[in-house]
Structures are given as structure tokens and as C-alpha cells.
Amino acid sequence: MEAAENTAVSAGGALAVDRVRFSDYITQKIDSHPNITVFHQRVDAIPQGPVIVATGPLTEERLAQNIQGLCGTQYLSFFDAAAPIVTFDSIDQEKVFFAARYGRGEDDYINCPMNKEEYEAFHQALTQAEAVELKQFEQQDFKVYEGCMPVEVMAKRGADTLRFGPLKPVGVTDPKTGHRPWAVVQLRSENSQGTLYNLVGFQTNLKFPEQKRVFSMIPGLENAEFVRYGVMHRNTFLNSPKLLDNTFCFKKDRRIYFAGQITGVEGYMESAASGILAAHNMYSALTGQEPLVLPKDTMMGALAAYISDETVADFQPMGANMGILPPSDVKIKDKAQRYEAIAQRGLESLHLYLNNRSRERKGE
Secondary structure, eight states: OHHHHHSEEOOTTSOEEOHHHHHHHHHHHHHHOTTOOOOOSOOOSOOSSSEEEOOOTTOOHHHHHHHHHHHOGGGEEEEEEEOOEEEGGGSOTTTOEEEOGGGOSSOOEEEEEEOHHHHHHHHHHHHHSOBOOOOHHHHHTGGGGGGGOOHHHHHTTOTTTGGGTTTOOTTOOBTTTTBOOSEEEEEEEOSTTSOEEEETTOOOOBOHHHHHHHHTTSTTOTTOOEEEOOEEEEEEEEOHHHHBOTTSBBTTOTTEEEOSGGGTEESHHHHHHHHHHHHHHHHHHHTTOOOOOOOTTSHHHHHHHHHTOTTOSSOOOEEOOGGGSOOOSSOOOSHHHHHHHHHHHHHHHHHHHHHHHHHHHTTO
16 A cells, blocks of 8 residues: 555546556565565476465466466466356346246355347447457457357347357246346356355456446346456466465465465455455464464455355455445435445454454464
């Protein structure tokens, strides 16, 4: 935060930084710290002994291959192909219904039914929406995306392509009409608490404002709160729920910890905080102390729980958002007031946890 405040640029109500000055500021702090020794050299393999691996989302190929060999080929992703995620509370429950296709299993999916007119308007908007221009190395590797085709690319292949793909209405009956919709968008729970839902099959390369505009045309999502937009770009990250515990420790080799975006957390604050937690927990392990596991109603406690939650089937990176926190016990209609209450609850929970931990260490 100190670095951000010293390198801030004008961005309305948001905190944005000059990235070069921000990087230089952090580098200077590290280089001048008396307890840190910096070695300016390339690392091609994870070193022996206790180590925190904090390499970023564009990890150099040789180190990435070494990490992949350690994790297994199916547990290291080189691209994001993530669908948007919305909060459950922001979905218009009057326009959607819970059901599984053909009634198989539990009613796990939220279904957003479309009639023909709604589908055709959505399809037209989707095919005309503005996409992010791929970088050269991404264009070369775009074949990676064939198995998870961007929804806007799929839409351009024909007017009914989506109706025979992710929006197929087969096996779904709208209880309000008793008939099968013309098309249906399905949402699947993203976390065990059911506070977040992702749009199934909606991997996309559209610009974020375009995603908000077009996906808000889906019945029930007119006022949806997007906690993460869809992305398709180069991003090396672990399948952390299979590999890491909630202390950021590598399950297969307890001397290794991971930190930063490679763990699946996104953002400056999240990456820095994951490094702090990993460092605390490595120190605790080396000194025989209990690990630092923050409560799940704190933001980093919730993120640490998310990246280590084995019930997350299709893991994708996640930044801090209110949707991953447990809902408030008190129903508050106003969103700003509700979020303030949740934040206050987290602060109180954090202070209580840290105070109790301090007393335990002192033997009180």
C-alpha cells in the first residue's frame, strides 16, 4: 500500500499505479532491506531446501517445465480459459429456475431461459461485441483454445451453433411455462457455499465492458454483479486445490511453498498477501509452531480456502471479492451497507484470531 500510494496515478475512485515506478519502488525496498540478499540470476529449477516459489504468471519455460514435472502435466495450466462469475444474490430469482438436465441428480444448475426473440437479440449482440486483440504469442498458441472455444467465436459459426452447444435447451423444462425454452444459459456453483456461480461454457475473449453489456442481456442477469470476467490469455498457474493446502504449502513436498499469482490468486494485494502468509507458515513449520490459517470470513482466509478447496472442479484464478466470503447472518438490502457489515465482521474476526494466537504462543 505504501508503494501504491507513492506511485498512484489518476483513476477516479480507483487506486491505480504507474507500474514502472511501482516496480522500481518495490525493487529499491527489497535491495535495501538488511535481512534480504538478492541474487540476480536465472533459476531453471526449484532449489533444494526450504523454498518459497513466487515466480509469476509468465514463468520462463525451463522453470515452468521443472514445476510441471514436479506437479504433473495435468496440474499446471499455461492459459486462462475462464468463464465469468457472478454473485448468487445478484441473480433475479424470479426469472430463473434450478434444475438439472433431464432431471438427473440434484437441481444443481441455475437455468436462465430464453425465448426466440431474446436469443436472437443476444446472439446478434454477441457476434458484434468487441474482443481483446490477441498478442502474437497468443495467436501462435490459439489452437490451445479449440477445446474451450470462446463463446463469441462459436456464435459466429452460425445462428444456431450456441443452441446446439452451451445454450442447448434439450432436457430442460421451464416450470413457469411447462415448455422447453428456445435456449438456456446454465450457471454452476463455483464454491461450496453457493455464493458464486459461473456461466457454463462462456469462456470468452471479449473486453470486460462488452461482457457486462452483452451478458446482462441474459434473463435473470440484468443486474448481475460480476466478480470475475471471462479471460483467455497466457497465465501459468497451478491447479492449487489438488496441490496446495490452505497454508500455501505443496502437499507432495512439505519443504516447498508457493506464493503469488502462480497459486491462482489474482491482483497485487492478493499476491503480496499470499507471499506473507506463505512466509509466516514456512517459518512456523521450521520452528515447530502452529500454521497461520486465517478465518474464512477474512478476505485472505477465504482466498486461501478457495485455492485449496478440493471441491472446486474447474479451478481458475480468483481475486478478492465479497462473493467468496460467507454471507452475512443479518439480511441487509443496501449493498454498500451489507458489504460494510461483512468487512467489519472480517476485521473483528481477524483481530480475535490474531490475539488468541498471540496468547497461545505466550502460554497464557
